Amino acid sequence: MTATVAFTIDSPLGPRTTTVAYERKGAGEPLLLLHGIGHHLQAWHPVTDILAAEHDVIAVDLPGFGSSEPLPPGVPYTLDTVAPALGALCTALGVERPHVAGNSLGGLLALEMGRSNLVRSITALSPAGFWTEGERRYAFAALLALRAGARMLPLPAVDRLSRSAVGRAALTGTIYARPSRRSPEAVVAETLALRRATGFEDTLAAGGSVRFTADVPGLPVTIAWGTRDRLLLRRQGVRAKHTVPGARLVRLPGCGHVPMSDDPALVARVVLDTARRATAPAA
Numbered sequence: 001m002t003a004t005v006a007f008t009i010d011s012p013l014g015p016r017t018t019t020v021a022y023e024r025k026g027a028g029e030p031l032l033l034l035h036g037i038g039h040h041l042q043a044w045h046p047v048t049d050i051l052a053a054e055h056d057v058i059a060v061d062l063p064g065f066g067s068s069e070p071l072p073p074g075v076p077y078t079l080d081t082v083a084p085a086l087g088a089l090c091t092a093l094g095v096e097r098p099h100v101a102g103n104s105l106g107g108l109l110a111l112e113m114g115r116s117n118l119v120r121s122i123t124a125l126s127p128a129g130f131w132t133e134g135e136r137r138y139a140f141a142a143l144l145a146l147r148a149g150a151r152m153l154p155l156p157a158v159d160r161l162s163r164s165a166v167g168r169a170a171l172t173g174t175i176y177a178r179p180s181r182r183s184p185e186a187v188v189a190e191t192l193a194l195r196r197a198t199g200f201e202d203t204l205a206a207g208g209s210v211r212f213t214a215d216v217p218g219l220p221v222t223i224a225w226g227t228r229d230r231l232l233l234r235r236q237g238v239r240a241k242h243t244v245p246g247a248r249l250v251r252l253p254g255c256g257h258v259p260m261s262d263d264p265a266l267v268a269r270v271v272l273d274t275a276r277r278a279t280a281p282a283a
Helices: 041-052 079-092 105-115 133-152 155-162 165-172 184-196 200-207 236-243 264-279
Strands: 003-009 016-025 029-034 055-060 099-103 121-125 221-226 248-252
Touching (some): 003 079, 016 079, 029 079, 041 055, 099 264, 105 221, 121 264, 155 184, 165 184, 221 236, 248 264
Parallel strands (some): 029 055
């Protein structure tokens, strides 16, 4: 069941209150799950039960996405605002320094939270911020096209397309390597999430100048990339490894940009292995 929590964030305009939607299940050390731009927390559903067998799993709709409210007027959708806001969210939920796994935008936010010492381990799945300018322009153009398509299609057309493997590929083939594995209901829901994402344009605008250039020392970090990622090309993983030299770079064979449904068992294993490294005794 999705719940909401209101909490205070710091912003360039001073303290402001925002409300975020989340789902929580399982027991153990806390694990925060962060989705990508235009998506929602349900992107993690294929792996949530596996992760919840070992962790107190908290999947979040980022501000301005899914069922979460947009950031207050005038508050920017920048790393400097959103990453500390996620730290404040954890405090509001009674969580201190969770493990964090993020995909795309969520992976970038996970790394930024690590740089700010807000988490105890990081799994970043195809994280944003390691692109060249040409790669960024390509990715943003693809995202804008997906957004335009989601807003243009009438709901009956989305529903009709979702009922066939060809239609699901047309709607979600940019982000999934195996779109046929998505249920029709999931495809309709994520298309509507992309259509209704109030934070989409501001987040994309803020991302135009973003490059992640800092190391994240002292934490277990895994950077994982799908071999069939069509949005953020997998060579960006090599740049990420050079930026964060202590990170483990993992290939996700046969997976696309959002790998959680392409290979749930593999993604869950990568996340769990990273978290275990944070608690393993020193050799």
